[in-house]
Amino acid sequence: MSSTSSSIPRSQAALQKAFQAALAREMAQAQAQQLPLDAQAVLRAAALACRDVLAARWAQVQMADAARRLGQGVRRVHYLSMEFLMGRALHNALSALGLRDCLEQALAPLGLALGDVLEREPDAALGNGGLGRLAACFLDSFAELGLPSFGYGLRYEYGMFAQGIADGRQIERPDDWMRAGNPWEVVRPELRYLVRFGGRVVVEGGQRRWVGGEEVEALAFDFIVPAHHSARVSTLRQWQARSVNPIAFDAFCRGEHAQANQHRVAAEALNWVLYPDDSTEAGQMLRLKQEALLVSASLQDLIARHLREAGGLQGLGRANAIHLNDTHPALAPAELMRLLLDEHGLGWEEAWNLTRQAVSYTNHTLMPEALETWPLRMFEALLPRHLEIIYEINHRFLEGVRRQHPGDDALLRRVSLIDEGPGDFHSRGGERRVRMAALAVVASHRVNGVAQLHSDLCVQTIFADYARLFPDRFHNVTNGVTPRRWLAQANPALSSLLDETLGEGWRTDLSELKKLAKKAGQLKLQKAFQQVKRANKEKLAARIRMETGLVVSPDSLFDVQIKRIHEYKRQLLNILHVIARYQAIVANPAAAPDGMPWVPRTVVIAGKAASAYQMAKLIIQLAHDVGRVVNSDPRVGDKLKLVFLPNYGVSLAETIIPAADLSEQISTAGTEASGTGNMKFAMNGALTIGTWDGANIEMAEHMGVDEMFVFGLRTEGVAKIKALGYDPRLYIEESRALKAVMDAIGDGSFSGGDANRYRALLDNLQQRDGYLLMADFADYCATQARVDELFRDPAGWSQRAIKNVAGMGWFSSDRTIAEYVERVWSVESLG
Structure with a gap:
């Protein structure tokens, strides 16, 4: 290959050199252990080589962004999402760097095909469905369009789960996707932030402070996403929770080894699984702690960066767009207010104005279970200072609504950030709850849906009252894919x-x-x-x-x-x-x-x-x-x-x-x-x-x-049929084909004669059919x-x-991001 190296573009030559060096390291390690140089070793070598090139680009991009932000007032996007479904990285990196053919040639003497190496890479288990894949597409478009940006998420060790099938039934097991390491991530040991849970609020010198409880340390790991037609990159910064005190040494010395390790296990559990089962209170508490970890570490990082670049908090809202990808990070406005009020000494009005300038929110669903609400008692136990701030936001908001609509107590109940329990418009049960979607709407300067029909339904149904109060706040930005x-x-x-x-x-x-x-x-x-x-x-x-x-x-x-x-x-x-x-x-x-x-x-x-x-x-x-x-x-x-x-x-x-x-x-x-x-x-x-x-x-x-x-x-037909009193049994009786299908399921034709296996499913279809399959x-x-x-x-x-x-x-995500820039974020391209 040396005979053609002079004709290879500099980035390709640099990657060849880095790849050969990494490959030599892997070969030496394999030989020392008397192991073959297999596809797994080559995968690691190639990934490390690509990462080295991308890390150099990352440093250049960050310096350029910082310099131009100071000189031109360019805004940076901070995209908070509970999940990023990234997929494999090597194929994407090779395509972006234009080096697939180059590496394929380098592998030929080893008797390995690049396709075999690519197949050895596991999918990064950092997401689950469309929400996470959309976020990953957006990172790609951030890089391609040259937008100053950070994606923020959590570094899940075992994903949501790896799905297996046993006797036709789904079984879940940990998705141990990092068991061979993750050569793509760059640890940032200098970026560590404390995140608190529990404790109490005290008054010191006239200022309210959150003290006590438990603390964990959030450590940053970066994943670099390349552009395909420029030297730009975007960043996914993931947080890993660590115990502040790795072990209780006294307990360990007493031989109480499990007890000595319990704080470490509790901290690390925050990163074990995406969307842990929330059918128990312990599962709900874990989810809320995960969301608080994501939000607090990300906003602390944002503020620290802004202080480094600007020297103070002035212009924080103008310089930084904070975007909430669905309701999971909806705690962000309350946490930003806490940081500005308690940690940086701002007054309420100044802090609220900065928060409103910065925060925007995308709603992704009309499903009630996705419009997160948390039991107030749980919220108070885990995040007492945030609850105080939410109470104050709610008080000031409702006072404004009361002035605009005097005497309309029903409206106040419907738009309140607190669900007061039985009889309330949005009530989900018998206890008071914090409405996270409502917090996101009230605290954001822009709210959008993700398709025109969805955006229309948002303002006609779940957010109808807020749309009347804030008619200019709601927009549509239809999704796209890379x-x-x-x-x-x-x-x-x-x-x-x-x-x-x-x-x-x-x-x-x-x-x-x-x-x-x-x-x-x-x-x-x-x-x-x-x-x-x-x-x-x-x-x-x-x-x-x-x-x-x-x-x-x-x-x-x-x-x-x-x-x-x-x-x-x-x-x-x-x-x-x-x-x-x-x-x-x-x-x-x-x-x-x-x-x-x-x-x-x-x-x-x-x-x-x-x-x-x-x-x-x-x-x-x-x-x-x-x-x-x-x-x-x-x-x-x-x-x-x-x-x-x-x-x-x-x-x-x-x-x-x-x-x-x-x-x-x-x-x-x-x-x-x-x-x-x-x-x-x-x-x-x-x-x-x-x-x-x-x-x-x-x-x-x-x-x-x-x-x-x-x-x-x-x-409109769905609404009409439900309003008239939908009876799915009528459709079953009118259709010979449908009745035959239902009978076959019910008589065990597909379940080895077990007529009860799908009884719950059939009862649901025949008696309720909430999603109108029969119709x-x-x-x-x-x-x-x-x-x-x-x-x-x-x-x-x-x-x-x-x-x-x-x-x-x-339907390109490039068009989608361009619309976010125009309608929501007001960010300039630095490409």
């Missing part, structure tokens, strides 16, 4: 086809994809597109066989639903359709109801159910039971397969999404805030079957509603028949699939 991971990296063959067809401009400006629409009818492009899709389907089929032992046909329609398992996302509706289709095939294997041959279909489902969510777990078990029966029935063969792929994550999604023909986005209208999986599938040439919900609506607007398979009640079933099945009809026409299907890709240019 095309660098979800198209260029996940689907290199399609990306190369786009380069050939459009040129490479789409890689930096995704709106260039719209030019594809006029070419969608070209036979040559359709054939090339079909070849790309076929190769991706073969890759997924191989993965399915490896994971499950099931052989599926790449010629079948790949019908995919991958997302966390939840009743509102309606994986159960998908399974009901599979059962109906299975029964129809058994009744007439030769022909579908339209008289045409059956379109072979492989239905793929993947996703995790929260550990305490029993109904979601039951849906997973039903999927396995149905799959076991369908997949083993010789009368069916390749006409229908049902596959559940375990332990869904980013890397698995990168294999599934490019292979999908049909994307299932079938939530009950009005329940899905936006969705981003819908965008990734369409960007990779899958057609969507979906409800008029979330970002499906805007996708239809951009690509044309006729390019999607839309079905089901719309939001939408007939239209869903009819729309699936339209899917079959189009799939029989490969040219027609390919043309519409290409138009789907063409319509996705607006």
Whole structure:
């Protein structure tokens, strides 16, 4: 390689040198231990080499940002999120640095393929679902757009959990993703902050102080995210809790070893698991402590940086945007007020003005369980000073409301930051609670939803009163995804086809994809597109066989639903359709109801159910039971397969999404805030079957509603049917197919004759059916028949699939972040 080194760009030459040095270290260690230089050692060497280059870029970016912030008053974004679902890092880093081919050549003499090395890297278990993946996409766009920024999260040691399946049931085990170390993170031992829990509030010299209780130390670990078309980077700063006193030495000397270690264990438990089971009070307390750890350490870090750069607190709100990614970090306004009042001596009005200038909030769901509320007694026990501050915020806020709306006590109860218990508008039970979403709304200068319908519903429903009080505070910013991971990296063959067809401009400006629409009818492009899709389907089929032992046909329609398992996302509706289709095939294997041959279909489902969510777990078990029966029935063969792929994550999604023909986005209208999986599938040439919900609506607007398979009640229809008194049994009685499906589940046809296994599920559907599966079933099945009809026409299907890709240019996370900059943050690019 030395003969060509002079032609290699400096960054590539530097990475080659760093890689060779790291590889030599790994080889020496392996030889010293008489171990082979395997793919795991090479993975570590390559990651360390990339990290060294990125760390140098990081230092340059921080110096440039600091200098220009002082000279030009440029604002920095601080993005607080409970989760960041990052996926694997090496492939992304190599793509960003343009060094994939270079490293592949370096590995050849070792007898190793880069693909084998990439497969050895575990997904970083720092997130779970769409919320965390969106945050990861945003970090990518922060870097690409050159925005001064920090993402803030927690350094989870075991993720949410690794999903296993035993007898069709989900089992959870720790996701020990760092057991071989994490070569990507950079520890910052100089960045340590104390975080307190419990204790009491005292008055000293006329000032209120929070004292006593327990303290933990938050230590910073940085993960550097590269831009793909510049030398910029963004930072994910993760906090690790450590005990202030590692062990109680006296207890240890007395032989009480477990007791000596209890404070250390209690501190480290804050980083063990994302979203610990909150069905117990201990679980709830752990979650609240996690949120306090994230918020306090992040804001202390922000203030310390601002003091270093500005020399004082002046301009704190103008210089720093603090963004709350959903309600998990909604404690931030109270903590910022505490720091400014108690630690830095500001008065209330000045502190409140700085807080309001800085803080903004994204709501991600209309689901009540996600609008966090905490029992007041628990809040007071863990965060007594914060509760005092929230009381004062609430008092001043309600006084203002009272002046604007004298005598409207009902309004005061509805908008109060404190749920007063039984009879209250938002009450969740018999005790007083702190409403975190309300705190976020009242303390923020901007609040946004993540799709136009969702934003409209926010101001019409859960935040209706606040929207009337603050009409200029609410905005919409529709989500997007990074095309660098979800198209260029996940689907290199399609990306190369786009380069050939459009040129490479789409890689930096995704709106260039719209030019594809006029070419969608070209036979040559359709054939090339079909070849790309076929190769991706073969890759997924191989993965399915490896994971499950099931052989599926790449010629079948790949019908995919991958997302966390939840009743509102309606994986159960998908399974009901599979059962109906299975029964129809058994009744007439030769022909579908339209008289045409059956379109072979492989239905793929993947996703995790929260550990305490029993109904979601039951849906997973039903999927396995149905799959076991369908997949083993010789009368069916390749006409229908049902596959559940375990332990869904980013890397698995990168294999599934490019292979999908049909994307299932079938939530009950009005329940899905936006969705981003819908965008990734369409960007990779899958057609969507979906409800008029979330970002499906805007996708239809951009690509044309006729390019999607839309079905089901719309939001107004959902509201109307519920207002009239919804009775799901009427729909079951009116539909012979639906009744046959329900009977088959109920009589044990899919559960080895166990008629009680799914009794809770059936009772819910027949008596309540809160997400209207029974009402939408007939239209869903009819729309699936339209899917079959189009799939029989490969040219027609390919043309519409290409138009789907063409319509996705607006759904880049780069556009999303540009809108946040304009509507929420007011940040300048430093790229």
